[in-house]
Amino acid sequence: MLINKPAGIPSSEITPPEIYRQRRRFIREAAALTAAGVSTALLPAATQAAMKFPQLRKSRYSLTDEQPTSYKNITSYNNFYEFGTGKSDPAERAGKLRTFPWSVAIEGEIKKPAVYQLEDLLKHHPLEERIYRLRCVEAWSMVVPWVGFSLRDVIRRVEPTSRAKYVQFTTLYDPEQMPGQRPGLLGSGLDWPYVEGLRLDEAMHPLAILAVGLYGEVLPNQSGAPIRLVVPWKYGFKSIKSIVQIRFVEKQPLTTWEKANPREYGFYSNVNPKVDHPRWSQATERRIGADSLFSPRRKTLLFNGYADQVASLYTGMDLKKYF
Ligand SMILES: Nc1nc2c(c(=O)[nH]1)N[C@H]1C(S)=C(S)[C@@H](COP(=O)(O)O)O[C@H]1N2
Ligand SMILES: [Mo]
Numbered sequence: 001m002l003i004n005k006p007a008g009i010p011s012s013e014i015t016p017p018e019i020y021r022q023r024r025r026f027i028r029e030a031a032a033l034t035a036a037g038v039s040t041a042l043l044p045a046a047t048q049a050a051m052k053f054p055q056l057r058k059s060r061y062s063l064t065d066e067q068p069t070s071y072k073n074i075t076s077y078n079n080f081y082e083f084g085t086g087k088s089d090p091a092e093r094a095g096k097l098r099t100f101p102w103s104v105a106i107e108g109e110i111k112k113p114a115v116y117q118l119e120d121l122l123k124h125h126p127l128e129e130r131i132y133r134l135r136c137v138e139a140w141s142m143v144v145p146w147v148g149f150s151l152r153d154v155i156r157r158v159e160p161t162s163r164a165k166y167v168q169f170t171t172l173y174d175p176e177q178m179p180g181q182r183p184g185l186l187g188s189g190l191d192w193p194y195v196e197g198l199r200l201d202e203a204m205h206p207l208a209i210l211a212v213g214l215y216g217e218v219l220p221n222q223s224g225a226p227i228r229l230v231v232p233w234k235y236g237f238k239s240i241k242s243i244v245q246i247r248f249v250e251k252q253p254l255t256t257w258e259k260a261n262p263r264e265y266g267f268y269s270n271v272n273p274k275v276d277h278p279r280w281s282q283a284t285e286r287r288i289g290a291d292s293l294f295s296p297r298r299k300t301l302l303f304n305g306y307a308d309q310v311a312s313l314y315t316g317m318d319l320k321k322y323f
Contacts, residue, residue, distance in 0.1 A: 073289035082178035090222035108248035109164035125149035147213030168253035197253035271304035
């Protein structure tokens with residue numbers, strides 16, 4: 001699936017540093033082009049090919065055989081309130097976000113706090129393709145072939161102390177680049193920057209990933225470039241985009257959506273057909289691109305279908321209380 005091998009080099013001879021240098025080059029190219037406002041669709045095929053990840057391994061954690069949603073749908077129907085609340089706003093407005101250079105401050109209750117360059121994370125953590133369902137709290141869903149690496153490996157590398165109980169993630173705050181963060185017409189009423197959080201054991205679950213691409217290509221800005229979280233058993237809003245800080249903390253972080261409306265959005269936000277949103281049912285969903293207004297609605301599954309893998313994280317917890 002859109003996996004590109006550099007011409008003339010058999011896979012067996014590609015060494016890890018070579019792959020790393022290639023990734024670095026095309027991420028820089030892609031970033032420079034998007035920063036210049038160039039639509040990648042207009043670029044010569046050779047340049048487009050350079051933006052694809054070579055040598056992606058298939059993950060054993062792609063647990064669905066459902067048809068992936070089209071690239072077009074995944075990248076034109078988005079939630080990214082930093083660029084407006086409309087579904088087409090992110091694709092229309094995020095193009096100029098500068099995603100290179102990019103660093104992520106990893107800090108708090110860990111032994112190795114540092115500001116990590118994105119390239120450094122890519123160098124240390126091999127990428128793979130993970131096909132996951134994504135279920136939005138608004139009762140629609142998609143199937144996305146992400147490119148990413150496991151969050152767990154990053155956490156192990158920074159060595160949490162015994163006081164680390166939660167992980168807090170923060171999106172870039174830059175009203176100049178993100179019009180939705182300015183007071184005014186695009187205002188969503190959210191408090192910026194966007195903050196999300198996971199319990200440390202949730203963050204350590206092998207299904208939780210940091211994604212840097214989709215469909216074998218560098219993430220387009222509207223999808224959360226250059227690095228975003230993907231937690232497939234939770235509602236989409238937990239999967240925070242364009243991350244600049246990962247902080248290990250003792251107390252449960254106050255997330256953006258809880259702050260905005262604690263009655264409607266809880267910290268856990270596990271996909272659960274039996275716990276309705278106060279204003280609508282969560283029992284069913286519509287698959288973007290596949291279902292029409294007349295199609296029968298799909299049943300939403302507990303933990304978005306990942307119950308066999310994640311249910312044990314919540315043994316003994318009242319999921320109606322910890323929603
Ligand atoms: N920073 C940030 N991250 C965000 C959001 C946002 O508005 N800002 N929206 C969330 C919501 S509600 C969803 S459903 C997913 C959507 O991801 P997608 O646009 O790649 O499908 O991103 C999540 N991450
Ligand atoms: Mo969402």
